[in-house]
Amino acid sequence: MTAEQVPANNQTAAAPTDESKLDAAHLVDERLVLWFFLAGLTYLMVSFAGGLLMALQLVKWNPLEGVEILSPGRWRLIHTNAVAYGFIANSFLGALHWAIPRLTLKPVLSKPLSYFIFVAWQVVVLSTAAGLILGEAQAVEWGETPVWIDPLALAGLALVAINFGTPIIQMKGPMYVTLWYFLAAFVWTFLTYAMGNFIPEYYLSGTSAGAVAGLFIHDLVGLFVTPLAWGLMYYFVPILLKKPIWSHGLSLVGFWGLAFFYPLQGIHHFLYTPIPDFLEYGAVISTIAVEFVVTTVVINFFGTLWGSGRAVVTNLPIRWFYTGMVLYFVTCAQCALQVTRSFQQVIHFTDWVVGHAHLVMFGVFSVWFFGMMTYLFPRLFKTSWWSRSLCEWHFWLSAGGITVMFLTLTLAGLFEGYFWNSLRPWQDSIDGVWGFWVVRLFAGLSMIAGQLVFVLNIFMTWRKSKQTAPASSAAPAYAT
Amino acid sequence: MFESKSGILLIGGLGFFLLSFLSNVVVSVLLYQDMPEQSVEELAEQNTNALYLWQDLSVRYPEAFKKHFGEANEKTLAEALEVGHKAYVGEACWHCHSQFVRPVSNEESRWGAVASSEEYQNELNRPVLWGTRRVGPDLSREGGRRGNDWHAVHFFDPPSVSTRSPMPKYPWFFEGLSITAAMRRLDTMAVQDEAAGELADEIRSEFGETDEELTKSASKAWGMIRKQYPELAKERELSPDAPNKRGLAMIAYVQWLGSWLEQYPLYEQYTPIAEQIANPLE
Numbered sequence: 219m220t221a222e223q224v225p226a227n228n229q230t231a232a233a234p235t236d237e238s239k240l241d242a243a244h245l246v247d248e249r250l251v252l253w254f255f256l257a258g259l260t261y262l263m264v265s266f267a268g269g270l271l272m273a274l275q276l277v278k279w280n281p282l283e284g285v286e287i288l289s290p291g292r293w294r295l296i297h298t299n300a301v302a303y304g305f306i307a308n309s310f311l312g313a314l315h316w317a318i319p320r321l322t323l324k325p326v327l328s329k330p331l332s333y334f335i336f337v338a339w340q341v342v343v344l345s346t347a348a349g350l351i352l353g354e355a356q357a358v359e360w361g362e363t364p365v366w367i368d369p370l371a372l373a374g375l376a377l378v379a380i381n382f383g384t385p386i387i388q389m390k391g392p393m394y395v396t397l398w399y400f401l402a403a404f405v406w407t408f409l410t411y412a413m414g415n416f417i418p419e420y421y422l423s424g425t426s427a428g429a430v431a432g433l434f435i436h437d438l439v440g441l442f443v444t445p446l447a448w449g450l451m452y453y454f455v456p457i458l459l460k461k462p463i464w465s466h467g468l469s470l471v472g473f474w475g476l477a478f479f480y481p482l483q484g485i486h487h488f489l490y491t492p493i494p495d496f497l498e499y500g501a502v503i504s505t506i507a508v509e510f511v512v513t514t515v516v517i518n519f520f521g522t523l524w525g526s527g528r529a530v531v532t533n534l535p536i537r538w539f540y541t542g543m544v545l546y547f548v549t550c551a552q553c554a555l556q557v558t559r560s561f562q563q564v565i566h567f568t569d570w571v572v573g574h575a576h577l578v579m580f581g582v583f584s585v586w587f588f589g590m591m592t593y594l595f596p597r598l599f600k601t602s603w604w605s606r607s608l609c610e611w612h613f614w615l616s617a618g619g620i621t622v623m624f625l626t627l628t629l630a631g632l633f634e635g636y637f638w639n640s641l642r643p644w645q646d647s648i649d650g651v652w653g654f655w656v657v658r659l660f661a662g663l664s665m666i667a668g669q670l671v672f673v674l675n676i677f678m679t680w681r682k683s684k685q686t687a688p689a690s691s692a693a694p695a696y697a698t
Numbered sequence: 699m700f701e702s703k704s705g706i707l708l709i710g711g712l713g714f715f716l717l718s719f720l721s722n723v724v725v726s727v728l729l730y731q732d733m734p735e736q737s738v739e740e741l742a743e744q745n746t747n748a749l750y751l752w753q754d755l756s757v758r759y760p761e762a763f764k765k766h767f768g769e770a771n772e773k774t775l776a777e778a779l780e781v782g783h784k785a786y787v788g789e790a791c792w793h794c795h796s797q798f799v800r801p802v803s804n805e806e807s808r809w810g811a812v813a814s815s816e817e818y819q820n821e822l823n824r825p826v827l828w829g830t831r832r833v834g835p836d837l838s839r840e841g842g843r844r845g846n847d848w849h850a851v852h853f854f855d856p857p858s859v860s861t862r863s864p865m866p867k868y869p870w871f872f873e874g875l876s877i878t879a880a881m882r883r884l885d886t887m888a889v890q891d892e893a894a895g896e897l898a899d900e901i902r903s904e905f906g907e908t909d910e911e912l913t914k915s916a917s918k919a920w921g922m923i924r925k926q927y928p929e930l931a932k933e934r935e936l937s938p939d940a941p942n943k944r945g946l947a948m949i950a951y952v953q954w955l956g957s958w959l960e961q962y963p964l965y966e967q968y969t970p971i972a973e974q975i976a977n978p979l980e
Binding site: 277283289290294295355357358359362387392398401402406409419422423427428429430433441477478484485487488491492493500501566567568571635644 | 700701703706707709710711712714715717718719721722723725726727729730733735784785787788789790791792793794796798800801802803804805807808813814815818819820821823824825826827828829830831832833834835860861862863864866867868869870
């Protein structure tokens with residue numbers, strides 16, 4: 219893992235090294251990676267339950283109506299919080315435990331601390347869930363965590379930053395792109411969480427609190443999830459394709475463009491509110507600017523793929539990764555349009571936005587995690603997948619489901635927007651999109667089915683790993 | 699600088715974050731620093747529109763009201779607003795309803811005055827409840843548009859007043875009907891249905907006229923009602939006519955929304971409820 223191993227890039231920074239050259243056993247606690255992934259997948263299922271309940275409620279097929287702890291509104295909160303803090307955060311912690319020691323050649327600061335973080339984070343997520351079910355939510359979108367858990371969660375984030383930040387700070391020599399993203403993301407996540415959860419609760423009300431809320435929703439995606447996820451893409455893609463990233467220069471543009479433009483956009487969530495117009499315009503312009511940055515990043519990754527295109531067919535994790543990138547590009551192209559005031563007139567408050575949110579949270583980030591997990595589970599279990607065809611089912615059910623969901627919600631949103639504008643009775647807008655909501659329900663069921671298949675495959679692979687004799691020194695063929 | 703640890707931490711991590719905080723947050727804080735934040739008590743004080751409907755609630759559901767809030771005055775209204783606000787947040791009503799009217803898309807014609815900053819400068823907008831999704835309509839001008847009883851029935855079972863509504867039911871905002879409330883219902887039904895009047899008379903002659911006497915023999919009286927009006931008897935368990943504390947507070951909160959505006963639909967002169975009852979024709 220030195221610069222010399224990567225002649226093409228020796229001027230700049232070391233690309234991630236090939237597995238086999240590294241004695242990762244002392245550096246990485248694989249059991250913990252596994253635990254984090256399993257915890258993440260568990261919360262993903264919980265989140266699905268919430269989404270399903272709300273989808274059934276909207277089409278008026280909810281069989282469990284009238285039960286207080288199954289209130290669709292409360293479960294709507296569980297739905298988003300379980301994804302953000304349960305699934306995504308846990309999966310990141312798992313993936314970071316895998317990647318950071320490999321990139322820095324140092325273990326994380328402290329193994330006991332890692333285990334403590336594991337336990338503490340599950341306490342945070344579970345007590346959030348309990349609080350939400352009991353109706354104790356805080357009125358911060360994506361941060362409904364009850365106020366009494368916020369300090370605990372913030373302390374957890376600080377520990378995460380210290381535990382992972384230390385090896386990065388201590389390492390010598392040039393840092394690979396991935397580590398830039400990680401380092402910045404640890405600072406951003408902490409600041410974002412503190413800002414969004416405390417300021418509008420204790421210090422501000424009204425319009426300026428709205429500006430903070432917009433910034434929080436936005437930064438949570440842009441400064442917590444996005445940089446960590448792209449950092450992991452910069453790590454996994456070159457390893458799987460066995461070549462360095464196409465252009466170092468473009469990765470610099472991507473990182474600094476994101477760092478500068480992304481945080482400036484929060485207010486674009488609240489156009490036409492009492493927030494002054496000049497601030498709204500600032501947010502709109504920086505949003506359009508960041509789409510150019512995104513384009514450079516996507517070009518860089520497709521440049522890397524150039525010449526190895528078949529990997530998308532044969533190599534499942536690569537297929538997941540590039541599917542996510544295509545959808546990322548779609549999401550961002552959509553951003554550049556929907557952020558304009560003319561689009562906002564029609565689509566704000568509608569299902570268009572819900573479609574957009576699902577596209578980015580599921581179609582991009584979750585899809586990337588499924589790719590990482592498809593790559594890592596066999597390595598954690600030291601055996602190949604139990605069934606390659608179930609892996610394919612997992613992919614097609616998920617990718618098909620999210621595509622249909624995105625399309626149906628986008629259309630529903632347009633219809634809602636025009637129904638409202640036409641001043642017809644409110645109920646017309648609901649009757650009018652009922653069919654789209656039914657399609658959405660089935661698209662969601664397809665995504666759920668995909669993950670059930672995945673979990674089954676993981677379970678069988680685990681069983682298989684217990685049955686086969688401990689692997690000999692020859693590495694198993696992972697098939698992916 | 700662009701690839702060094704300090705550059706990334708200080709310029710990217712801290713610097714750009716602070717820049718965005720300055721431009722997005724500090725600027726708007728400075729703009730609104732002269733606008734005082736109102737407390738919940740201030741919101742209830744002298745708010746005749748909201749008080750009017752608060753007193754209406756106390757007459758419409760007298761037992762529940764007495765039990766949970768006592769008297770209908772500014773102090774209890776403030777308390778109700780707080781309880782209602784908490785339920786509004788906890789039930790995630792704000793993920794299906796917005797609370798601001800935009801100057802576009804004909805929203806002024808649908809709901810009235812466009813939202814302005816002063817409206818949100820108060821404790822009940824901590825954090826602000828603008829919302830980002832409308833499954834149901836905007837609620838910031840909801841107060842006074844519907845009667846208290848409409849809201850009660852709507853929370854109990856939305857489709858019964860709003861055909862095909864996908865809004866969830868909130869039966870946990872309600873409790874069971876007391877025997878005295880059930881007797882009042884029989885009295886009302888008697889206008890159209892003689893048998894109901896006869897049943898009421900029969901029960902009163904058997905167990906007594908006063909509320910205390912009736913309450914003492916509640917089970918037996920309910921038994922008589924069940925024989926003739928099984929539907930009504932079911933409401934002994936759970937009834938839209940018996941909102942609990944959260945239910946009353948939720949209705950008060952919804953009726954308060956927009957009560958500060960000129961356009962508030964109840965444009966009659968405010969008359970204390972006792973006077974209204976004394977002179978119904980005034």
